[in-house]
Amino acid sequence: MSIREFVNTNYHHFNAGELSKSAQSLTQFTQDGGRIFITLAGAMSTARLGKTLAPLIRSGVVAGISCTGANLEEDVFLLVAASKYESIDDWRSLSSKDDTELLDRKLNRVTDVCIPEEAAIREIERVMLPLWQNYSDNDQGKLPHEFFFEILQSGELNVEGNPQDSWVMAAAQMGIPLFVPGWEDSTLGNIFASHVIQSKIKPSTVLSGINYMTNLAKWYENQQTKLAFFQIGGGIAGDFPICVVPMLNQDLQRSVPLWSWFCQISESSTSYGGYSGAPPNEKITWGKLSAATPKFVIESDATIVAPLIFGYLLDM
Numbered sequence: 619m620s621i622r623e624f625v626n627t628n629y630h631h632f633n634a635g636e637l638s639k640s641a642q643s644l645t646q647f648t649q650d651g652g653r654i655f656i657t658l659a660g661a662m663s664t665a666r667l668g669k670t671l672a673p674l675i676r677s678g679v680v681a682g683i684s685c686t687g688a689n690l691e692e693d694v695f696l697l698v699a700a701s702k703y704e705s706i707d708d709w710r711s712l713s714s715k716d717d718t719e720l721l722d723r724k725l726n727r728v729t730d731v732c733i734p735e736e737a738a739i740r741e742i743e744r745v746m747l748p749l750w751q752n753y754s755d756n757d758q759g760k761l762p763h764e765f766f767f768e769i770l771q772s773g774e775l776n777v778e779g780n781p782q783d784s785w786v787m788a789a790a791q792m793g794i795p796l797f798v799p800g801w802e803d804s805t806l807g808n809i810f811a812s813h814v815i816q817s818k819i820k821p822s823t824v825l826s827g828i829n830y831m832t833n834l835a836k837w838y839e840n841q842q843t844k845l846a847f848f849q850i851g852g853g854i855a856g857d858f859p860i861c862v863v864p865m866l867n868q869d870l871q872r873s874v875p876l877w878s879w880f881c882q883i884s885e886s887s888t889s890y891g892g893y894s895g896a897p898p899n900e901k902i903t904w905g906k907l908s909a910a911t912p913k914f915v916i917e918s919d920a921t922i923v924a925p926l927i928f929g930y931l932l933d934m
Contacts, residue, residue: 621929633918640881640914641930644846647879647912648931652844653681655877657859659851659894663692664728665921668785670928675788677932681845682837683789684797684859687804690763691742692733693786694770699737700779706730741776743809745769750810754823761825761833762807763789763796797834799827799858827858834862839874846879850920852886852894864905880907881914883923 619627622641629638648654654674658667674680696703706712709730717727725732726739733739749765760768767790769775781787789796801807801824813819838845849856866874880901886892888900898913907913916923 621926621932621934625926625930633916633923636914636916637918637923637926640916641927643912643914644848644879644881644927645931647844647846648679650844652846652878654679654846654848655681655859656683657847657849657851657856658683658685658689659853659855660920661688661692661728662850662920662924663689663696663785664731664733666696666783667921667924667928668693668696668783668788670925670932670934671785672783672788673932674928675785675792675794678792679931680792680794681841681843682795682797682859683785684799684855686853686855687762687798687801687807689855690766690786690796690798690801691804691806693784694742694766694775695733695738697770697777697779697781697784697787698741698775699734702734702737704732704734706732739805739809742769742806745772745774746806747813750813750819750823751817754819757820759822759825761796761829762798762801765824766790795833795837797830797859799830800854801827831858831862831865834859835866835870838862839866839872844875844878846881847877849880849882849884850924852882852884852892856882856894860901860906861904867905876908876911877906879912881916883916883918883920885917885919 625638625641629635644654656671704725706727720727720732724735726735746765746769749768753760766786770787770790788794802811810819810824814821847860849860860877863874863876866872880898882898884894886894888897897915898907898911901907902909
């Protein structure tokens with residue numbers, strides 16, 4: 619039984635029913651010629667979403683991706699050091715002493731898995747730093763993801779993981795535009811800032827979120843197909859790109875279509891005032907969606923739901 623058959627057979631009500639309805643609707647949307655804009659918050663790359671996202675990108679239905687700096691880099695961390703990651707059993711029972719021992723071993727924990735600092739983070743820094751320095755020396759700048767694309771295609775990284783499981787590699791190969799707002803708070807963003815402080819690297823070497831927004835505006839205006847907005851989690855990864863429509867229509871007084879389809883996988887509560895949990899109808903008041911836009915909210919674990927929906931689209 620394929621994932622599509624399994625979902626259609628077993629998922630009928632509550633969050634399971636919403637998952638099934640959204641997957642069926644999005645499948646029809648893409649079959650009608652629409653494409654998907656995906657936003658990644660949380661630790662989806664460390665959860666190995668690339669196993670289903672990379673083939674989805676290669677299938678041609680993904681138009682663009684907005685992600686946190688962490689999701690950008692952690693996909694590549696896995697690519698260079700997958701065998702050196704350590705899984706933690708019964709992680710809820712870890713003591714402060716246990717976590718201190720992980721720190722001493724240079725293992726950075728993300729819930730139940732640890733990212734090896736030397737094999738993953740410092741390996742990327744080893745290849746990235748000369749690139750930053752060269753661009754700085756020549757008064758040139760690039761966006762964060764463009765530096766990642768360059769090192770992936772340079773052949774200088776010690777790759778041990780499966781490139782077919784890397785969604786960043788797939789995006790680079792397919793020419794998919796990435797938008798990475800707030801990159802500065804990622805691990806590599808922190809490392810870049812440290813080199814700006816202690817080295818002769820100019821801050822302008824890595825371009826900013828304003829550059830991303832202006833690029834996003836140009837890209838959105840040039841789209842010829844309808845776009846689905848598929849939001850995983852909340853935060854800046856989703857809030858940043860969805861705002862491009864009211865910016866173009868209201869601030870620039872242009873006329874662009876609203877997002878044509880919407881789904882968010884989230885467990886944040888709107889009653890706490892969190893924008894990340896803003897329900898779809900609230901987005902109508904901001905000029906992002908319309909009353910006619912198909913809208914879905916799946917209140918569940920994105921690490922479970924997103925691979926199912928991507929597998930459904932691929933008919934795995």
